[in-house]
Amino acid sequence: MKKNVLEEYDAKLDNKRRCVIRGIAAFDRYHVKVFKSGKIEMTPRVLVSPEELSENSLKMIYDSVRNFKKGVVGPAIDFDEFKEFLEDN
Numbered sequence: 001m002k003k004n005v006l007e008e009y010d011a012k013l014d015n016k017r018r019c020v021i022r023g024i025a026a027f028d029r030y031h032v033k034v035f036k037s038g039k040i041e042m043t044p045r046v047l048v049s050p051e052e053l054s055e056n057s058l059k060m061i062y063d064s065v066r067n068f069k070k071g072v073v074g075p076a077i078d079f080d081e082f083k084e085f086l087e088d089n
Contacts, residue, residue, distance in 0.1 A: 011019050027044035034040050050058065067073065079086065 007023050009022065011021075013019050021042075024044075027046070029045040029047065030042040031045050032040065032042050053061075
């Protein structure tokens, strides 16, 4: 696991409770998970330009939004049956 670490350092929050992440200029958006143990996991997120999506994907997205605005939606999903899969280990 140590082999995969590109950089390791200690950081301190500033007065506005912000933390600067050094040396990672390629990403400006992250998905953040905060665990009960205090561990914080940040996964880079890359937004896709609409020009990069296929025509079929764009059509499906636009059709879905149009149906949602018209109120044409599927039934509500009961997540209680999936509760065991949604809990953090």
